[in-house]
Amino acid sequence: VTMLCGGLGNVQDATAKVQQICDELKPNVEEKAGKTFDVFTAKTFTTQVVAGTNYFIKVFVGNNDYIHLRIYETLPHAGSKLQLHSLQTEKTDQDQLAYFD
Structure with a gap:
């Protein structure tokens, strides 16, 4: 995958590693969102290479x-x-995954 530093890569189907990241941070996400989630399944992801x-x-x-x-x-x-840096709630399957602060 060719990627400019700071740019977002292509959106891909979630991998086992991405699901593991979600599972690990689920308590933080629930705390920040103010609710608990019975289902918490990573679907797609993209990455941005920064200092990390x-x-x-x-x-x-x-x-x-x-x-x-x-x-x-x-x-x-x-x-x-x-x-966990930030999150956006009330999204749908059609909402495109894009950069946000």
Whole structure:
């Protein structure tokens, strides 16, 4: 995948690693969203290479509802730590996954 530094890569189907990232940060997401999710399935994602990696992930949360997550992963030498940066709620399957702050 050719990608300019700072640009978003192509949107791809979620991988096992992306689902693992979502599972790990689900409690943080629920806290920030102010609700709990019975279903929390990563559908698609894209990445942005910075000093680390920003993951933008579309997550199915049941009842035709989706949320978009922005998760930052530090570089491997910094321990590849994950941090929920921000999220967008009330998304649909048709909403395109795009950069957001």
